[in-house]
Amino acid sequence: MIEAIARRLSDQNSLISGYIRRNQMQRAHQLFDEMPLRNVVSWNAIMSGQTDPHQLHQLFLQMKRAGESPNQYTFSTLISGLLNRLQYVSLVPQLHGLVIHSGLRSDVFVASALMRGYTRLGDREGLRRVFDDVPIKDVSTWNALVVGYMDLGFTVDARIAFDKMPEVNIISWTTLFNGYIKNRDIDQARSIFNKMTQKNVVSWTAMIKGYVRYEKYVDAIDTFVAMLESGTHPNHFTFSTLLDACAGSSMFLFGKQLHSCILKSGMCREVVLLTSLIDMYTKCGEIEVGLHIFESMEKKNTVSWNSIIGGCARHGLAKRALCEFEKMTESGVEPDDVTYVNLLSACVHGGLVEEGERHFRSMGVRYGIQAAMKHYTCMVDLYGKAGAVDKAERLVKEMPFEPDVGVWGALLAACGLHSCYEVGEFAANGIEKLARRNPGVYSMLTKLHGEKGAWSRAIETRNKMIEISAKKQKAGSRIELVI
Numbered sequence: 001m002i003e004a005i006a007r008r009l010s011d012q013n014s015l016i017s018g019y020i021r022r023n024q025m026q027r028a029h030q031l032f033d034e035m036p037l038r039n040v041v042s043w044n045a046i047m048s049g050q051t052d053p054h055q056l057h058q059l060f061l062q063m064k065r066a067g068e069s070p071n072q073y074t075f076s077t078l079i080s081g082l083l084n085r086l087q088y089v090s091l092v093p094q095l096h097g098l099v100i101h102s103g104l105r106s107d108v109f110v111a112s113a114l115m116r117g118y119t120r121l122g123d124r125e126g127l128r129r130v131f132d133d134v135p136i137k138d139v140s141t142w143n144a145l146v147v148g149y150m151d152l153g154f155t156v157d158a159r160i161a162f163d164k165m166p167e168v169n170i171i172s173w174t175t176l177f178n179g180y181i182k183n184r185d186i187d188q189a190r191s192i193f194n195k196m197t198q199k200n201v202v203s204w205t206a207m208i209k210g211y212v213r214y215e216k217y218v219d220a221i222d223t224f225v226a227m228l229e230s231g232t233h234p235n236h237f238t239f240s241t242l243l244d245a246c247a248g249s250s251m252f253l254f255g256k257q258l259h260s261c262i263l264k265s266g267m268c269r270e271v272v273l274l275t276s277l278i279d280m281y282t283k284c285g286e287i288e289v290g291l292h293i294f295e296s297m298e299k300k301n302t303v304s305w306n307s308i309i310g311g312c313a314r315h316g317l318a319k320r321a322l323c324e325f326e327k328m329t330e331s332g333v334e335p336d337d338v339t340y341v342n343l344l345s346a347c348v349h350g351g352l353v354e355e356g357e358r359h360f361r362s363m364g365v366r367y368g369i370q371a372a373m374k375h376y377t378c379m380v381d382l383y384g385k386a387g388a389v390d391k392a393e394r395l396v397k398e399m400p401f402e403p404d405v406g407v408w409g410a411l412l413a414a415c416g417l418h419s420c421y422e423v424g425e426f427a428a429n430g431i432e433k434l435a436r437r438n439p440g441v442y443s444m445l446t447k448l449h450g451e452k453g454a455w456s457r458a459i460e461t462r463n464k465m466i467e468i469s470a471k472k473q474k475a476g477s478r479i480e481l482v483i
Contacts, residue, residue, distance in 0.1 A: 392411050
């Protein structure tokens with residue numbers, strides 16, 4: 001009888017895990033709720049499929065109330081899941097206490113999760129304390145320490161920890177140079193990368209991505225060529241990163257060559273890769289090709305929709321952007337904050353004030369997306385270009401946070417466009433506080449004061465430009481040579 005119950009429990013746990021692997025969470029929860037008997041494996045299984053931190057925390061509390069003792073897998077799953085939302089990261093010290101009480105602080109999986117938690121909290125001492133509590137440290141524990149120090153900006157401590165590691169693997173090396181990339185030391189990252197005796201596609205792609213991140217596009221392509229010469233085959237993440245480089249630098253011909261390589265490699269069904277292709281073509285001026293690729297995609301995610309909506313916005317196809325947004329919501333894909341930035345940008349380019357207002361209001365009501373600085377900048381720009389400078393001014397005054405230079409710049413540009421000098425004075429007072437960090441603002445202020453006839457203020461602003469060596473940004477162009 002006992003063996004039959006145990007066998008049935010094991011089968012049900014396996015079923016829950018199977019449903020979760022197939023992303024059938026509703027069926028997994030239904031089976032879990034109907035189980036007359038559960039053990040720690042059951043709770044771990046259902047918790048492993050939970051992506052919402054609140055629900056995950058509630059499951060853990062229910063488990064404790066049911067009298068089930070958590071094990072190392074429970075804690076590692078719970079702590080890792082809670083890191084997705086800042087308000088739950090504060091629970092890490094409390095969970096650390098439970099870990100110690102349970103006698104699990106020496107477990108490497110739990111320790112790694114706790115170290116990530118203390119890193120998210122910005123607690124350097126907590127990070128080190130967890131590491132020191134592990135008596136037998138494997139390479140993953142050392143890697144977690146290096147990652148933690150790098151994420152907190154302590155590059156020297158990270159390098160010392162790396163040098164003390166009893167053994168290193170390719171992940172250790174990649175972790176180290178990736179850390180330097182995150183801390184904006186791309187030259188040191190390349191120096192570490194060059195010292196690696198073994199490199200795989202992940203490490204090559206990480207180095208290429210580092211160059212793209214800091215807009216060193218030629219270095220990214222040179223690294224890609226070196227990767228091919230080493231005999232390492234690129235994957236879809238490599239191609240996606242290179243396409244981002246092409247989009248950022250308008251290298252259309254190289255982008256087309258990459259497209260051909262992708263087709264030959266058989267990776268043309270990857271959602272990430274197709275999204276990067278859309279982004280590359282639309283940013284290089286080929287909106288029709290981007291639309292064709294998008295429409296041919298079998299699966300589309302939020303990033304895919306964002307890419308095509310943003311592409312339509314950049315090309316002035318405001319109505320098409322709004323249409324694609326409607327299709328996105330009808331397909332069941334939920335928009336995010338980036339979607340609404342692209343959508344509002346489309347309204348700006350198309351002069352669609354009413355549509356912009358409607359979407360700006362609905363983003364919070366319909367999807368719970370809180371308006372951020374970029375959304376307010378779009379709305380101020382929309383009102384300003386439509387001549388509704390009074391609405392733009394009122395919106396700036398009603399903002400729940402201090403406007404940044406983008407918001408003030410949009411309002412100031414609107415004042416210059418429609419000769420609203422009184423509102424322009426309000427904008428000028430706001431933007432002057434930020435001008436030192438944004439030298440290009442001075443030329444805008446000089447122009448406004450000059451048009452108003454306030455020559456003393458115009459000269460004063462001009463002198464400030466000279467004082468900090470501020471210069472107007474010069475236009476530039478580039479040509480792409482085919483050899």
